[in-house]
Amino acid sequence: MKNLCILLFSSLLIVSCSSSVSKNTNDKRLLTEEINTIYNQKKFNGFAVSIVDEKGTLYENGFGLSDVENNKKYTAETIQNIGSVSKTFVGIALLKAQELGKLKLDDSIDKYLSFKVVNSKFTDAKITIRELATHTSSITDNEFYSSKNYYLKSNQNLTGLKMSFDDDQTFNPSDSIVSMKSFFENVLTKNGKWNKDSFSAHKPGTIYEYSNVGTTLAAYIIEQATGQPFKEFTKKYILEPLKMKDSGWKFEDIDFSKFSRLYENPTTPLPYYELITYPDGGFITNVNDLSKYLTELIKGYNGNGTILTKESYVEYFKPQLSESNFRERNTKNPYNESYNVGIFMGFGYTGYIGHTGGDPGTMSMMFFDPKTNLGRIMIFNTNFSDKEGNKAFFDIWNAMENIRVN
Template structure:
């Protein structure tokens, strides 16, 4: 990708040249067409305003309500240079939203008696390297809820763009595991822990992480544009990563954040439409699948905001579940309110320090539910 920048990209004009189509799937039946049109217009206004305030190149959103897709749309540009517009089918790097699908797959294995939450990691991967004997007490559950004691990753080496089949295995088995604390005693967010969970999936199924997720999650959930393998997605569907210089001018990053060993924690590439299908399926199944129920309740007594994969929130005094995501050039936020059968996903092709994600999503939640 070419590296370039512009001075204070103004998005006011861009909002009116966006190419984006709203979903044609059924709206929530108890909302009149007139009311729906008013809500949609207000959503568009919220996003247009926030994009201008934060100087955001491009956003895509998906909203589900009461068992159907309510609205999906893209706003702005894939690239500040090429000027291609974003739609609901444009694919973004979703960063840590990836962890939700990795956790979901682990819980499917638990439901099928292929794994147990209390299984020790060392029993599944006996040839791990480690510096502390307490690594032997890391469990599947402690990896899922970030209480394993493993540190986070300091450098993802995105520039490697590794595509090798055994790169996840090589990464996990060559990393000498250190601990920040005794397993299952504290909460400390760890991307490394989720990459290891991806290798657990490989060890249990004897298939690659990507193929397992494709077969058991992406395909059944109609996520046709999505993949954990960036290089399998046509360039025409993807968007470019953007950042800001110190003077607030915007530039396109040279490197897209992908390397195969970090797929389980970070490299789901998906569209807002695909993630809307995912949210629909999760919301439908929460009451009937015990493995999903376990994912959305507090799982650690000293930190009530983590389930098994899902982050747990209180948004506008409403119980919510989901996950934030952020890597170089991208930000994302997926949020669901189970009691209201509502879900929102926001994907953006910029990595600004200002947390525009929560600002936008909170405003939409207020509009929809208050």
């Protein structure tokens, strides 16, 4: 679903980019006023934004409501899941595990799995970790990714809430959750009961095909290689060094009182949920913490990072693919991160580096411009599917680009 959400608002981007009414300004107060004006169109219930550079956060603010029913404000401290921006953490974790000597990107995934993952159309082709990290593994997201992956947070009031999203995503009972390993055995192995259309018709290593399941398999391999749960590994090597104190992967890891209600649209609240495949889109954070992370990424791009070596950051940000790896390349949308890819890090055709995210009730963007070292983040608690919502979304994004901050 994360990829479908991204494609939806990406397909409308041309309209919004060409119609932004933002004006250059050097006043943060005027930026806040401009964003408030856009918010007052009531296309979203709540969101937060930030602008960062290599030195830190230049601007951050929250707008609207995190809980409409209880009139609770959405602030820079409000937390929620951020969709596929989460994948960038998997890339950092892979390279940290490689630094520690626990794995190599060009290892076959067979080395770390107790079950067999093979594309039946290419039985002699070994899938590598690098192919997972560049979405060229031939592993696809089948119908069971949406129907079996999302499950409800336990002990919540479900009165009046929908048990599905966008018709094809089901929120399953909390007691029906299976382990990540069981999910993979059902989806990816020859005799798995959910293995329909789990692989594409392309040989592993040849064609870019965005894969949430492949992303999570990479995180599972980190667990097998290091002997640590993925969430604990990332806490030790990413969150704690960057002082991301309000962030985590599970409800038990965060202060739930700060968590935003999520909305299918401004009038339809959704239940609280988690994912079996949480590494592909379930990172919980706020704009304050995510700004620290983006500042670190900009530092790393420029050779000054702190959580990976210079060599690892070079690999992380190195475009891994060529024209032949794409069936079709998007050269119209500057914020489609699939023009090329690093190690779970995306590149737009204009050179912007980062990722987008979408999930039930979640829309997010995180990019920086390597020419200016300025980065932007937006995190929304409301989905949209119309041109007006798309325009408002990118008017906010463009307003942040146009401001001149010191």
